[in-house]
Amino acid sequence: MMHSHTHRWLDACHAADYLDIERTVFLRLVKGARLPAPSCQLGSRLPRWDTAELDRALGAKHEAPVTKELLDAMAQIIAEEGGETP
DSSP states (O other): OOOOOOOSEEOHHHHHHHHTSOHHHHHHHHHTTSSOOOBOTTOTTSOBEEHHHHHHHTTGGGSSOOOHHHHHHHHHHHHHTTOOOO
16 A cells, blocks of 8 residues: 655655555565665664655656566565565
8 A cells, every 4th residue: 555655764664665565575675685775874773765765766757767677576576475466
């Protein structure tokens, strides 16, 4: 379920929601370096993701195209998690 976010910096749950994917999928994409790593300016126990960096990573605002590799990786993770892919 996608929600509109007014905050620029999001925790993992809200960042995953921002991208309309499951939290576990989001964290696996981050771990695999397919999505940007968080900022830990608030401390290692409070990682936050910048929505502008997430947008850039997914090619939002016409900055870069979404790559086939990223889409394939997301589909694979969703399938492994037991979700359905279109």
